[in-house]
Amino acid sequence: MRVFLTGATGFVGSFLVPELINAGHHVVGLSRSDLGAKALARVGAEVFRGDVNDLDRVRIAAEAADGVIHAAFNHDFSNLMQNSENDRRVIETLGEVLAGSDRPLVITSGTGLARSKTGGLAVETDDHATSAEFPRAASEEAADTLIAKGGRVMVMRLPQVHDTHRQGRVTWHIQTARRQGRVAYVGDGMNRLAAVHVSDAVRLYRLALEKGQAGARYNAVGEEGVALRDIAEVIGAGLKMPVVSITREEAPAYFGWMAHLATIDLAASSVLTREQLGWNPTGPDLLTDLRNMDYSLAR
Ligand SMILES: NC(=O)c1ccc[n+]([C@@H]2O[C@H](COP(=O)([O-])OP(=O)(O)OC[C@H]3O[C@@H](n4cnc5c(N)ncnc54)[C@H](OP(=O)(O)O)[C@@H]3O)[C@@H](O)[C@H]2O)c1
Structure with a gap:
């Protein structure tokens, strides 16, 4: 599969690139810097230069892909609201491009955003917080909208990845x-x-891409x-x-x-x-x- 990967230069992404390549996928990794581009090329990914908030660039890369994993996020928490709303727009854009096809889109969220019905362990079927309660939930809300329209969208909920x-x-x-x-x-x-070890988390992303069910939430929980x-x-x-x-x-x-x-x-x-x-x-x-x-x- 030709996979467009945002966040390819980040902590999770840098493990996900070789996981996908070793499984036979062609990875097109987004990078906004020369340093990131060099690192991606070194491990055998095709580099797609651009900022994730440049939605025209995102659209071009997604159009050419058989599947997309979105793992970019700006973790400047002093600007969490704006960064989360930007993420909503990126997910909406990816969803528009992939709409009407069975090309998978895996987006990223956190297990901490789930609202446990029992007050105990958070499970995959739990609802999530709203963006009014916690801005980072904007990504889950964007996924809900795409899923309701019939998109093949999966949500990867990560715990502490280590x-x-x-x-x-x-x-x-x-x-x-x-x-x-x-x-x-x-x-x-x-x-x-x-918590989850990063090697396990990236294997789960790959499995979700390859055989995830539309609308599923996956908890990448090792412990x-x-x-x-x-x-x-x-x-x-x-x-x-x-x-x-x-x-x-x-x-x-x-x-x-x-x-x-x-x-x-x-x-x-x-x-x-x-x-x-x-x-x-x-x-x-x-x-x-x-x-x-x-x-x-x-x-
Ligand atoms: N790590 C965890 O424990 C954990 C837990 C829960 C959820 N998550 C979520 O998992 C995803 C991956 O996390 P991570 O730990 O890998 O984060 P990270 O190490 O901070 O990496 C973030 C990635 O996003 C990219 N990025 C940020 N802003 C960008 C922009 N404007 N244009 C293009 N690329 C941009 C970064 O590119 P540069 O290299 O250019 O900066 C980098 O590739 C995120 O959605 C995160 O919120 C992570």
């Missing part, structure tokens, strides 16, 4: 600990984060929930810093904008995803990657 260099939100916990001189969790620290206290203890050992419990009231001063996230449980299940796509995650778990990280390099 290797020994990057661990999603946990990377910010490490940066916060460096600034604060101690590693904190809130209360008893039993609230959890779902249902890792307690924030366990994460803090491993980080504390790595940074050689004290590990402390703080109260909810103290959380904003320590975590800043992440304070609310640090207090909630974000565990999720991938039972349906495994059944539907025959996916079996095998990569190392989050705590193993955190133990094996070189903390002198982690910034």
